[in-house]
Amino acid sequence: MSALFPTYQKWSIEPASASGSWLTDQNGKTYLDFTSGIGVLNLGHCHPYVKKAVQDQLEKFWHTSNLFESKGQEEAAGLLAQATGLDRVFFCNSGAEANEAAIKLARKATGKSKIVTFHQSFHGRTFATMAATGQEKVRMGYGRMLEEFEYCTYNDSEQLSKAVDENTAAVMLEVVQGEGGIHVANQDFLNTIKEVCSKKGTLIIVDEIQTGIGRTGTPFAFQHFEFDPDIITVAKGLGNGLPIGAVIGKEELAEHFGPGSHGSTFGGNPVSIASAKAVLQKILDNGFSAEVTEKGQYFLEKLNEDLQNEPSVKEVRGLGLMIGIELKEPAQALLEPLQQEGLLTLTAGPNVLRLLPPLTVEKTELDIAAEKIANAIKALPVVQS
Structure with missing residues (x-):
């Protein structure tokens, strides 16, 4: 029995190491971390x-x-x-x-x-x-x-x-x-x-x-x-x-x-x-904010393009690299399937999948995440609005 108060509903993942946008668990599985410690690791793991x-x-x-x-x-x-x-x-x-x-x-x-x-x-x-x-x-x-x-x-x-x-x-x-x-x-x-x-x-x-x-x-x-x-x-x-x-x-x-x-x-x-x-x-270094803006716009456009015909998706919105995908059903249903595919995400409110990648994320990593998210959403049962 744990000696911790059960104030968090913990995932069945225990980190072993991490670097940049990636986290490795005790079993050796690697994950693209788009939680950033709930918006903490803006420069990625172990900068x-x-x-x-x-x-x-x-x-x-x-x-x-x-x-x-x-x-x-x-x-x-x-x-x-x-x-x-x-x-x-x-x-x-x-x-x-x-x-x-x-x-x-x-x-x-x-x-x-x-x-x-x-x-x-x-x-x-x-x-x-x-x-x-x-x-x-x-x-x-x-x-x-x-x-x-x-x-x-x-x-x-x-x-x-x-x-x-x-x-x-x-x-x-x-x-x-x-x-x-x-x-x-x-x-x-x-x-x-x-x-x-x-x-x-x-x-x-x-x-x-x-x-x-x-x-x-x-x-x-x-x-x-x-x-x-x-x-x-x-x-x-x-x-x-x-x-x-x-x-x-x-x-x-x-x-x-x-x-x-x-x-x-x-x-x-x-x-x-x-x-x-x-x-x-x-x-505050010159050019850093411009890079975040560019990557944020790229990721938002990529997600909108990939998800535009998905009946489960109501809206994709955000600013910079703070992005939410509002669904017609609880977003919690996506977390475990995405974890199984090696992508860590969060929810925001009952129906929003929240994406907070490190600000140092590479565009190739954004592409990987977008593909995994689109596949996971396509696998959801259709909910009528």
Whole structure:
């Protein structure tokens, strides 16, 4: 009997080694990994540049505390500020912690309590981030949630306008909903958020946990749009497998996060920071985003072409290398057949097959994946709409 809590429905695969886009299990079977650790390994498994940065830091020291000066933190924070156009950074250990900190900061800075989020969103599993998440299944069984969260329909400007009032501290959103099914915001909706928040003195928090660090073809997904967030949260791809998250905010928020206002024992750990700095140097390198955009467009077009006449497929959508295939039936039915064929994928919501390949993926690997997906979908029983 396992000593682990059964919080995950585990696959019958145990990794033995991995490199780039490929993972090998204990039985010697190789898989093309289009999960990327759930959007974490943006530079692929065991990227040599990141690996060297981590090894170099391990030879120096592993941990001190945030009472000490840290050149590594300053450099990583500078790269995040440069990439986002914002000013200040707080390092933590995960996306949930980053979103928790963002909620605290928004309430403290505005003196208001209400947070508006969206149905189908996902922001984490702490009490504050469960309350922020617009999915009832995440909150079930845990009793009374943290108060003053209101959920609107995504891309519904009218409903959003009614929800934001004088007591609203922040509107919190993903510009591409990940766990909710790969839904992309439209510019009119984002314009409404900007306008309403400006009138009401409400902050804008953009959750870039899954979409950030190059995933959508820009360093951050909000940069596809004319949009100006006050706070951005990142994690997942930031450490390429090492635990790290960050809150990035405008300069005027700094006074509200002074000494004693927030903290994290392990946040900004020097080993995780070394990894994050190496990741950012690669992601922000000239030409990297253009390559991700090109590969994303190629893969989206390839999937649309291969699946255009499949009766089980409702839509193929996405941004960059964050792609969802919406089916007329539960997408879970595809995971095991694809695993048997050597392709690892995810779901997003009940009916969406989610594809998150490493951003370093080769076009030949995209072709392999597209063929395996098309074959698996063709083998599904036809479901009438």
